[in-house]
Amino acid sequence: MRKLNLILNLFALIFLMSCRTDDIIIREEVVEGLAPPENTAIKGFYLLNEGNMGTNKATLDFFDYTTGTYHRNIYSEINPEVVKELGDVGNDIKIYGSKMYAVINVSNKIEVLDAKTAKRIKTIQLQNCRYMTFKDGKAYASSYAGPVVLTPDAPIGKVVEIDTLSLSIQREVVVGYQPEEMQIVGNNLYVANSGGYRFPNYDRTVSVVDLNTFTETKKIDVAINLHHIAKDNDGDLYVSSRGDYYNIPSSLFLVDSKTGTVKKDFGIAVSEMTIVNDKLYYYGNEFNYNTHAYTKSFGIIDVKTEQIISNKIIDREYVDAIKTPYGIAVNPITEDIYMTDARNYVSTGFVYCFDKNGKFKWKTEGGNIPAHFVFLYK
Numbered sequence: 406m407r408k409l410n411l412i413l414n415l416f417a418l419i420f421l422m423s424c425r426t427d428d429i430i431i432r433e434e435v436v437e438g439l440a441p442p443e444n445t446a447i448k449g450f451y452l453l454n455e456g457n458m459g460t461n462k463a464t465l466d467f468f469d470y471t472t473g474t475y476h477r478n479i480y481s482e483i484n485p486e487v488v489k490e491l492g493d494v495g496n497d498i499k500i501y502g503s504k505m506y507a508v509i510n511v512s513n514k515i516e517v518l519d520a521k522t523a524k525r526i527k528t529i530q531l532q533n534c535r536y537m538t539f540k541d542g543k544a545y546a547s548s549y550a551g552p553v554v555l556t557p558d559a560p561i562g563k564v565v566e567i568d569t570l571s572l573s574i575q576r577e578v579v580v581g582y583q584p585e586e587m588q589i590v591g592n593n594l595y596v597a598n599s600g601g602y603r604f605p606n607y608d609r610t611v612s613v614v615d616l617n618t619f620t621e622t623k624k625i626d627v628a629i630n631l632h633h634i635a636k637d638n639d640g641d642l643y644v645s646s647r648g649d650y651y652n653i654p655s656s657l658f659l660v661d662s663k664t665g666t667v668k669k670d671f672g673i674a675v676s677e678m679t680i681v682n683d684k685l686y687y688y689g690n691e692f693n694y695n696t697h698a699y700t701k702s703f704g705i706i707d708v709k710t711e712q713i714i715s716n717k718i719i720d721r722e723y724v725d726a727i728k729t730p731y732g733i734a735v736n737p738i739t740e741d742i743y744m745t746d747a748r749n750y751v752s753t754g755f756v757y758c759f760d761k762n763g764k765f766k767w768k769t770e771g772g773n774i775p776a777h778f779v780f781l782y783k
Contacts, residue, residue, distance in 0.1 A: 454772030559602035734778035
């Protein structure tokens with residue numbers, strides 16, 4: 406009788422587990438007819454939703470240009486065997502070759518996926534990983550190299566080199582404190598260091614790493630609390646500073662990579678930016694603890710003339726409608742502009758599409774804190 410009860414209980418447990426597994430797989434949602442089908446070299450774009458920290462809500466969406474269809478939350482259904490799905494806080498997403506790399510910050514991992522199918526290939530463990538860039542078959546990932554905690558004793562950060570065939574970490578180099586985004590010009594890797602965990606003693610440097618020796622050769626002094634870094638076709642670097650949120654405002658700096666000198670301070674708040682066809686599109690959503698208020702701004706810089714050519718990207722009514730701008734991308738072929746709205750960081754966010762003149766085209770729901778775009782070519 407005891408054996409029979411044990412067997413019955415085991416079957417019941419297996420049944421409940423199978424039901425539970427069925428329940429927790431969040432199904433893909435499809436929104437059809439958002440836009441007319443397009444036939445260009447770009448198949449569509451992926452959107453990585455960050456998910457509020459601690460909620461394990463990072464998700465992946467895909468917009469298909471060939472059908473005008475938006476596919477929401479595709480990862481869990483494509484990868485039903487993955488425990489906890491994508492993980493906690495999606496911080497960056499890139500495509501290199503046939504693979505896509507999703508950086509999941511608080512889960513301390515990089516998920517490597519097939520770029521065409523979003524099927525998981527491998528997980529690379531990396532503590533407090535942040536951003537990625539690529540060159541010559543190698544991937545480079547920045548890491549805070551410590552736990553998520555604000556402390557003056559936060560450790561110095563690092564960049565690791567990953568072989569894109571074996572998907573193993575091969576080399577690492579110490580850089581500045583809490584390193585963020587990176588760019589490669591020639592044979593040098595430029596790393597924006599924030600020092601964000603060490604408030605108020607922020608880092609203020611860009612580390613220069615020689616890719617041959619994988620050693621830091623120098624630091625370029627720019628401004629406190631650096632975040633994003635973008636490069637133009639001439640090798641100049643556009644580096645954003647988040648300021649101190651009190652008295653030192655956010656700004657954008659132009660750095661000559663050849664000389665390591667700061668050429669210009671644009672004096673504009675930049676939260677996110679992207680360079681497409683010699684134009685830098687940016688928005689700022691700057692918070693100040695003195696006023697406890699956010700200030701929104703938008704604009705375009707001509708990177709050839711190094712001048713601000715517009716203080717608007719989209720129509721005024723949508724500047725007001727987008728409560729918390731959080732992500733931006735520009736289609737390099739059509740120059741359609743995509744912006745996301747994180748709203749209150751808890752509710753479902755929105756994805757907006759505008760034409761190259763900033764005229765509204767369509768809008769749909771994304772995930773929780775929609776943030777990072779990457780275009781998929783055919």
